Amino acid sequence: MSYVQRLLRTDPLTTEKTADLDHYLPAIARDLDRVLGRRMLMAASTSFLGYGLQAWLLRDVVPGPILLAWVLTLAAIESLNGTMAWRLQRRTIRTPGLAPLKLAVRCNLLLLGSAWGTVLLLPHVAADPVTMLLHGMGLALAMVLGIYNLSTDRWSYAALSGGLVLPGVLGWLCLDSIPREIGVCGLTLFLLCQFYAATTGRLVRSILLSNRISKDVARQLADSNHRLEQLSHQLKLAASIDPLTACLNRRAMMRELEREAARVRRNATPFCVVFLDLDHFKAVNDQHGHAAGDAVLKVAAEVFKGQLRATDMAGRWGGEEFVLMLAATSLSAAVAKAEGIRVALADTPIPVEGGLLRITTSVGVAAFRPGQTLEALIAQADARLYDAKAAGRNCVRS
Template identity: 35%
Template sequence: MPTQQAAPAALDSLPSPGRTTRLAQALLGTDSRQRPTLQLLGLAALVTATVVILLVYAASIGVADVLQVAVLTSLFFIFILGFYGVIRSGLNQRFADPTLAMPQTILAQTLIAGAYAVTGPVHGATVIMLSLVMVFGMFSLRPNAVRHASVYTVVLMGVVMYWCSQKQPLHYPLGQELFNFALTAIVMLAISRLSGQLSEMRTRLKTQKIALEQALAHIKEMAARDELTGLPNRRRMMTLLQEHATRHARGGPRFFVCIIDLDHFKNINDTYGHAAGDAVLRAFATQAQVVLRTTDMIGRWGGEEFLLLLPESAPGDPTLGVARLRESLADLPASPALHDLRVQFSAGFARYEEGEPIDQAIERADRALYAAKSAGRNRSVVL
């Protein structure tokens, strides 16, 4: 029995996902803009912890002064906690670079240089930390900033290495320090070059992304537009009709569906050619967009047919816009080359009824169009 009771107790003591999430929110906050900055600081804390462990080890084996190690360790903790406080408080947002990557890099390199000077025979292990800090910074700093930080690191380490070789030649022999300095300079140069290449790669990827987004937008536009008239095509108009039906179901305005057919269009093609027919279609589309209300939507339905979506709005009658369009076309040449030809059209209207399928409203509009054509064309019928 004691064993059976201990098992549930052990399970209860395990941290649940909810606790882990709350802990992450407590440390990193909930601001998505600040989280990457705090994560970068977390990497700096990891490097700091590694250097502190090295300092403690050097002190424990008697090759580093305990007081110097204590001072440097305290400075490392002040460095991390100070930046953490600035970022969590939001003060970093006042700076041009909210990540504070440059000051973090400079301070980290300075403290690592101090660790290099006090760790005696194990000081070589700190050199790799210099490179690690620069690699982390490379992903947050601009190439110029990386170069400046690299130059600072090389100059600083040159001064520290020379000073150490003069003050403690036993642990810092001049030949070894020259080698360490050359190695540091080469690594910093390589990181600086890689930073430039990384920046160029990011720029290319960003440019390619923008180009792809523009191409995608153009493709979407082409897929939704009629190439000849520039009006929305049949697919796009069906989408708009469905959207308005959904909006009406949620309390939006009612609307009319209108199908327009240009009268005797086949005769225009047969008499004047398809180029003239295309010009007539473009002229009609242009005039319709000028005359109709801004809330009205017109698209090419197919061939010489156009579909209109006409929202009801007080106090006007949606059918009046089509009447104005007919009147304006009576004074407008069908095309620049056909001054005496006028465009006439028949129109069928159907008022969308709540809950009915869009296809049903379109079918009623089509029946109304057929009635208009049967009655002599150049007129409108409402069903």
């Protein structure tokens, strides 16, 4: 089990989710890499700020070249340590059992902390309360930020904070020049840092895990939302379409006619409705069977739709009766169109079991006049259809 796996499994937030852990682990490892990369930069910048502060504090005590060499040494250890820690953390996510490398990082941190803390023993620093205070604040800052920035391994903080505090505590025990308060402060700081380190690392991982889970949940929600929208669109479509002929059903057609009527009332472009009723359709059913009747209805719908423009609509009014809406069309143009449709259907042989059938249709056409109700328009077209039937069928009346 890898380092991160072990930490996550011991986390109260994740103990119940151990089964999902393997699924999330690669993504968390990637997130952690990103976070660590950012924190490396932050850690380095705060540490170098700390070295600058230390060099400034020591400017009157230590000769310039020695001070420069001191700061450069600290910077070198810091860089080496940071790089090692980063590589270690990247690898411990995937590979368990990197004890020697971990030990090297901890020793390095101990060295770094001790190098910092040794400054406390310098007579000038110890004697001057202001310098001491500034230095103490610098130490606290370095520890807290260091822990926050690279919060991954508790024993690394122990090494760093122990290294920082140890010289002060030793000095306090062995040298009279170190005030007692410094030792007490140092020990308190050490304990605080240990507590902080123990909680922060786990917190970071818990946050990464819950981030990852929330991202997944959000994505799943978006997906199901999308699927629901598609489903609702399909349902709406299914509720508007006649399943046999794929024309609009009566209710949807009424809706379209109402919309068109409203448009015409606004901008006065005429439109026409065409009612079509297949002739002697009952005989088709009776002689060739219901399936043949269905096939005839399908072919008739195809023929009607094939004659329309993109802005026109075709609906099945019920049984063997169809209605067409011809947008922006005058009565004379609609009659011509209806005639074309009638001929097209009459010329179309329809294959059914046992041979080819021919079917004709009677057609009634009416133009919508602004001020007229839709019901009146439909009644008018229906009346013209009745005229066509009465006139012997297979003809258009307007």
